[in-house]
Amino acid sequence: MEFAEVVRRRRMVRDYDAERPVPPEVRERLLEHAVRAPSAGFSQGWAFLVLESGEERDRFWTATTDGGTPDAWLTRMRRAPLLIVPFSNKQAYLDRYAEPDKGWTDRDESRWPVPYWDVDAGMASLLILLTAVDEGLGACFFGVPPDKVAGLREAFGVPEEYRPVGCLSLGYPGDGDRRSPSLRRGRRPLDEVVHRGRW
Template sequence: MEFDEVIRRRRMVRGYDPDRPVPAELVDKIVRHGLRAPSAGFSQGWSFLVLTAPADRALFWSSLASSPESNSWLDRMSTAPLVVVALSNKSVYIERYAESDKGWTDRDEKHWPVPYWDIDTGFAALLMHLTAVNEGLGSCFIGLPAEKVESFKASFGVPAEFTPVGALTVGYRGDDKRSPSLKRGHRPVADVVHHGRWASAGEV
């Protein structure tokens, strides 16, 4: 698929065919493409929990559940045959930038204007998402509920230094309802793109 076509077709898919697993070779390709993402100082302070076994996926969704009455948002998402949880590790970046070629030996987080460990992990997840689209699959990137992060980490034995940035669900499209949020439409280019100086909407 041409890159322009991948971008045109890209959207968040929330309904999957539960009877069509993602072939192992595609799972491997999706993950490997994610590892080609850029990272500050080539730190690569990320890890990815790949869940394909039904028991593992069931554990993942149950670790996020609040109560049987409030989990409607999980119903269609949980049919995805592949879940990839993207995790960042801040300590890898702090240590990498304390090395001689960077020189932040004080390891002070104030050097970092934004959390690049999370940004880079998000880049990797996006490459996985686009790879899925290119292979004719649907996918959706979701955040984990803040109050359920520790439950998730305990369920899968995730070390304390890792933070789940989000999870990518992947599979062949099933009964997928378009999100009501799409009714908002894309913001006009003139409102969000500024050339040379910041311009207010409608400013000449």
């Protein structure tokens, strides 16, 4: 598929065919492409928790939701046969920029205008989303509620220095996938969001 077509087809999919697992070679391509993302100073302060078995996925949903009867969104999302949780590691960036070729030996976080550790993990996530389209998969990036992060860490033994930037559900789209009502807003045109030469 041409790259322009991959970009045009990219959308969030919220229902999956639970009977069709993601083939191992496709899963590995998703991850191999993720680590090709740019990272400040080539810090590569990301990590990916891959959850494929039913037990692993159930443990994720138990740790990150309130329990009870799942609503329609969660019912459809839980069908995804593959979850990938991208994490960022701020310390990897602070340590990298304290190395001789960078020279910020104080590891002062205030030097960073934005948290590039999260930005870079987000770029890696986008490469997973684009690869999913190219492989004929559906995918959705969604957040982990802040009050559920500790439970996620405990459920999977995630070290404290790693912060989840979200989660990617992946699989072949199911019959119940519907376009998000948010899409009714329409895509903002370029002349609204692009400022050429000055604001």
